[in-house]
Amino acid sequence: AQKVTQAQTEISVVEKEDVTLDCVYETRDTTYYLFWYKQPPSGELVFLIRRNSFDEQNEISGRYSWNFQKSTSSFNFTITASQVVDSAVYFCALSRESNYQLIWGAGTKLIIKP
């Protein structure tokens, strides 16, 4: 069975702090894809990153970084020097190679206080 767990329901930090959002997944597939999406208060779903199961290199994009570890089935997301505009719900998702059914985590609500 495929499953994505985001154990942190809500995180609240003060601006400029670093924050890590956890994502743990379950799959028996050899080939799979992992995603992070951001849903700000305005409601749209914004794509952040896609990672395939064969690429375990960490990714950095500005203040955002992602740590993919197959050994622990985790795909964690870190925001460095957080800003108020980072406040949103962040979703981790898993896709199989065989179909387009995205398996979604429950989301983590991130609150950045000024």
Next chain:
Amino acid sequence: DAGVIQSPRHEVTEMGQEVTLRCKPISGHDYLFWYRQTMMRGLELLIYFNNNVPIDDSGMPEDRFSAKMPNASFSTLKIQPSEPRDSAVYFCASSFGFPGNTIYFGEGSWLTVV
């Protein structure tokens, strides 16, 4: 480049009325998805199309829901008759190529049925 375009952004309707949500996918994308998001159930895939053909509609909740894609640049999701429990955010999304590629979402249509 234009993203996925949805209309209307907000709709308030009375129970029993017909609701039609519209979507224009990203040009060149050959997959189109309809998702529903509620607090209780999170993000659910309702139906998806490949090259205008419905591939999987197992997520469509009941016969009151129908979706069409008459051409590569337009799709509709219709609810007839609408019920209060249909109140949700409906997202259209599109992708290109094969499962595992990034799915890009529209801004959503916020439906309230009173």
